[in-house]
Amino acid sequence: EVQLVESGGGLVKPGGSLTLSCAASGFTFTNTWMSWARQAPGKGLEWVGRVRTRFDTGTTDYAAPVKGRFTISRDDSENTVGLQMDSLKIEDTAVYYCIVGFGDHWGQGTQVIVSS
Amino acid sequence: QSVLTQPPSASGTPGQRVTISCSGSSSNIGSSFVNWYQQVPGTAPTLLIYANNQRPSGVPDRISGSKSGTSASLAISGLQSKDEADYYCAAWDPSLNEFFFGSGTKVTVL
Numbered sequence: 001e002v003q004l005v006e007s008g009g010g011l012v013k014p015g016g017s018l019t020l021s022c023a024a025s026g027f028t029f030t031n032t033w034m035s036w037a038r039q040a041p042g043k044g045l046e047w048v049g050r051v052r053t054r055f056d057t058g059t060t061d062y063a064a065p066v067k068g069r070f071t072i073s074r075d076d077s078e079n080t081v082g083l084q085m086d087s088l089k090i091e092d093t094a095v096y097y098c099i100v101g102f103g104d105h106w107g108q109g110t111q112v113i114v115s116s
Numbered sequence: 117q118s119v120l121t122q123p124p125s126a127s128g129t130p131g132q133r134v135t136i137s138c139s140g141s142s143s144n145i146g147s148s149f150v151n152w153y154q155q156v157p158g159t160a161p162t163l164l165i166y167a168n169n170q171r172p173s174g175v176p177d178r179i180s181g182s183k184s185g186t187s188a189s190l191a192i193s194g195l196q197s198k199d200e201a202d203y204y205c206a207a208w209d210p211s212l213n214e215f216f217f218g219s220g221t222k223v224t225v226l
Contacts (some may be wrong), residue, residue: 045217050117061213
C-alpha cells in the first residue's frame with residue numbers, strides 16, 4: 001500500500017523559512033517522480049513543483065509563483081522528498097500535499113500558515 | 117484566473133448523468149494528457165482518471181473521461197450521494213514546464 005506522510009508544517013512569519021518532508025513507502029521510490037501541491041484555505045489545488053528520478057537527471061520544475069523561493073529535493077536512501085520554502089509570503093498559506101508523480105497518490109497534507 | 121477553466125458547480129439527482137468540462141489551450145490540454153481528481157471535503161484528493169480516459173484500479177466504470185482538442189470532459193453516470201465532492205482536471209504545459217490544475221467543480225447530488 002502506498003503511504004505518503006508529510007511533516008514539518010507550522011506557523012512562520014512573512015519572510016521566514018520552513019522545510020517540509022515527506023516519507024514515502026509502498027512503491028519503488030527511486031523510479032518515481034515526486035511532486036508537491038498545495039491548497040489555500042477555501043481555494044482550489046495548485047501544483048508547486050516536482051523532482052525527477054536520478055535516472056532522469058534528478059532535475060526539478062517549479063510553478064511560477066514559487067520559482068526562486070522553493071526548492072524540492074529527494075533522498076533515495078531514505079525514501080523522502082523535501083520542500084524547502086524560503087522568503088515565505090502570506091499567500092503561501094496552504095495545506096501542502098506530497099504526491100506521487102502528478103497525483104497518482106496523495107499524502108494527507110501538512111498545514112503551513114504564514115502570518116505575522 | 118486559472119489556465120484550465122471548469123464550471124464552478126454541477127448537480128444532478130441520484131441516478132442521473134453529470135458531465136464536467138475542462139477548457140484549456142493548445143499549449144496544455146492540446147499537448148498533453150489530462151488527469152481528473154476527486155476531493156471529498158476535508159480529505160486529500162484522489163486520482164479518478166489519468167491519460168485522458170484511463171481509470172485507476174478501484175474507480176468504477178460509471179466514471180469516464182474524454183478529450184478533444186483543447187478541452188476535456190469527465191462524466192459521472194448513475195450519480196450517487198457519495199459522488200458529492202470537488203472535481204479537478206489537470207494537465208502539463210510543456211511550453212511552460214508547469215503542471216496546472218483546473219479551477220474545480222463542486223458536484224452536488226440533489
